[in-house]
Amino acid sequence: MTAAELLRRLFPAGCEVRREGDLLLGTGTAAAGPVAVIGIDGGAEVGVEGALRLARAVLEVVREHPGRPILTLVDSRGQRMSKRDEVLGLNGYLGHLAACVELARRSGHRILALVHGEAVSGSYLPLGMMADDIHAVEGARLGVMALPAMAQVTKIPLARLEALSRENPVLAPGLEPFLRIGAVASVWRAPLDAALAEALARPALPDGRAALGRERGGRLRAELVARRVRDEDADGP
Amino acid sequence: MTAPPAVPRSFREASARRRLLDLLDPGSFRELLGPAARESSPHLAALDLPVSFDDGVVVGAGRLGGEPVLAAGQEGRFLGGAVGEVHGAKLTGLLQRALRERPRAVLLLLDTGGVRLQEANAGIEAVSEVMRAVLSARGAGVPVLALVGGAWGCFGGMGIVARCCDAVVMSEEARLGLSGPDVIEASRGVEELDASDRAMVWRTWGGKHRALLGEADELVEDDPAAFRRAALEWVRRPRPLSLPALEREQAFLARRLEELGGCADGPDAWRAAGVAEPDRLPLLDLPAWSAAVGGARRRRP
Amino acid sequence: MEHLAFEMDSREEGGPARPPVLVGAVGSGNLEVLVEPGGGAGRCRVEVHTSAPGFAAVWEAVLRDFAGRHPVAGLSLAVNDGGATPAVVTLRLGQALEEYRRPGR
Known part of the structure; x- marks a missing residue:
């Protein structure tokens, strides 16, 4: 699905989202009112300039539109891998982006993510994965590494x-595995504007992905381990 | 029995537990969910790989300068300190504990290549949950420090996590970034970057470059006592997660792109930042390096 | 992976029960050793999880030799091994026991 088609379906009442290179920036009109749209499209890699632009977009929403929900759209194959991006400190730019999303959450903005294409590592972590809850359209391709590459790195046939x-x-890329480990809350199917309205109507909850992964049987230890470290007394002397 | 060492110990060469014991007040560290709990990776056995009883990370409570802190140390010798399901959940649990206990700070001794590829999806998810937990702790007013001084440095998603913390302390020998040299060479070819060029690797990811950019707030010797002094200092200097603070950071990062955006490697950037003889910097010890970089060193707001 | 379990005789007690220790790290040619109270009077229990299968007899010889020369009765040892040589195994076992018994730990 193209970004234009996706936006039409999400916002049948209209939207003003412009494309800046590979980024999607603007506002859509949902049933309950305006929603800020901040996205990456076309499977693009995100480098220092993109990360900084995305962070600026988040800060502008916090400053100029208090409380306005934010929908992040993700179709990105990860961070840009180049010497220049590393020299300039891409991890710092992406860390700043994640902090901006956290600021928006703490300032009362509802934050949703919708994966509409690829979602991989470096660019997905600070934008989509920082949302209150994460959804995907059918056919979304989430992952860390394709199995042939993993075979090479891990030396496992x-x-x-x-x-x-x-x-x-936990091993193979795809939407289904990410649903099972609780990393994706749900798949949005047509009509997408109804799915968006429904998600916006739910309150933001603390990070419940580990609990969801356990419930769905795809990630059995994470929630229990985190809870034990959080709640148990420290080992005695 | 072992006598106290006469010469300073190396932070880099120490185990994760040793680093925590050296960093915190003597006798104060209490481990949470220690190795006797045998909370190992549930995924490695299927791949015929050995597990570790603590899944490569030590978490617990202690004191720093008499004040309660929570602390974690990644064990780089086990699978390169990489983050799997259990490893990440221990870090997340510790940061969530901070919301309840309100310690003076959470100290993260990072030594990691990033996501544990053998647990790929659970690994990236774990890193994401750590990232959210770091920012939640900060938002609730508990400072989180990243201390990077291990042999693996800090890469991948954990390199982003380090920069979600209030401050980053590094040794000169440590490295910090997102895509490591091997990853870039493998994906873009040796023309983009030759990972076997060790000097270039340190000019790109090493402590001196990170400190000059302001990506690391303090550069210390490879000495547990130096990391301790830096931790004592930086727990007192949290950065608020506020709109004005993040707008200052935005301006700081934008200015770096304007000033250094045309630089393809470390020495280019050092010259553009105002260092007179950039090619000398890798050879200098820390005091001499500090003097040579002087006002060219950028500082995060 | 191969999982082995042994019970060793040891003449000397490992001392009063103390908090567990973990020494070493799991990597290629390296291992970690967890020392805990347990094993029963005059006996030391050992479990080994190794990525190098087929060396049960070597493990048994190394462990019996170690238990015969060190005070490990009443202790339980657990090993995660990444294919260490017998010399490295003996070295780590010694370090782990010394750390377990270190006064003031």
């Missing part, structure tokens, strides 16, 4: 990895 990923959702 590809056939073995393929067999294992049928049982265990």
Whole structure:
């Protein structure tokens, strides 16, 4: 689905979202009112300039439109991998972006993410994955690494990895595994404006992804381990 | 029995537990969910890989300068300190504990290549949950410090997490970034970057470059006592997660792109930042380096 | 992975029960050793999880030798091994026991 088509379906009442390079920036009109749209499109990689532009967009919403919900759209194959981006400190730019999203949350903005294409590592972490809850359209391609590349890095035969990923959702890329581990809350199907309205109507909750992963059987230890560290007495002397 | 060492210990060479013991007030560290709990990775056995009883990270409570803190240390010798499901959940749990206990600070001794590829999806998800928990703790008024002095440095998603903290303390020998040299060479080719060029690797990701940019707030010797002094200092200097503060950071990062955006490597950037003889910098010890960079060193607002 | 379990005789007690310690790290050619109270009077229990299968006899010889020369009765040792040599195994076991018994720890 193209970004234009996606925006038409999300905001049948209209939207003013402009494209700046690979970024989507603007406002859409949802049933309950205006929603800020901040997105990455076309599977683009995000480098220092993109990260800084996205952070500026988040800060502008916080400053100029207190309380306005934010919808982040993600179709990005990750961070730009270049020497220049590393020399300039891309991790710092993306860390700043994540902090800006946290500021928006703390300032009362509802933050949703919708993965409409690829969602991979460096660019997904500070934008989409920082949302209160994360959704995806059918066909979304989430992942860390394709299995052949993983076979190369881990020295585990590809056939073995393929067999294992049928049982265990932590290995293979795809939407289904990310649903099972609780990393994606739901799949939005047509009509998308209704899905958006419904998500906006729900209150923001603390990070519940580990609990969701346990409930769905795809990630059994994370919630229990975090809870034990959070709540148990420290080991005695 | 072992006598106290006569020469300063290396922070880099120490185990994660040793680093925590050296950093905190003597005798104060109490581990949470320690190795006897045998909370190991549930995913490695299927790949025929050995597990670790603590999944490569030590978390607990202690004191720093008499004040209560929570602290974590990643063990770089186990799978490169990489973050899997359990490893990440221990860090997240510790940061969530901070919301309840309100310690003076949370100290993260990071030594990691990033996501544990053997637990790919659970690994990236774990890093994301750590990132959110760091920012939640900061938002609730508990400072979080990143101390980077291990042999692996701090890369991948955890490199972003380091910069979600209030401050970053690094040793000269440590490295900090997002995509590491091997990853860039593998994806873009040796023409983009030759990962075997060690000097270039340190000019790009090493402590001196990070400190000159302002990405690291303080550069210290590879000495546990130096990290301790820096931690004592930086727990007193939290950065608020407020609109004015993040707008200042936005301006700071924008200015770096204007001034240094045309620079393709470390020495170019150092010259553009105003260092007179940039090629000398890698050779200098820390006091000499500080003197040589002088006012060219950028500082985060 | 191969999982092995042994019970060793040891003449000397490992001392009063103390908090567990973990020494070493799991990596290629390296191992970690967890020392805890347990094992029963005059006995030391050992579990080994190793990525190098087929060396049960070597493990047994190394562990019996170690238990015969060190006060490990009443202790339980657990090992995660990334294919360490017998010399490295003996070294780590010694370090782990010394750390477990270190006064004032």
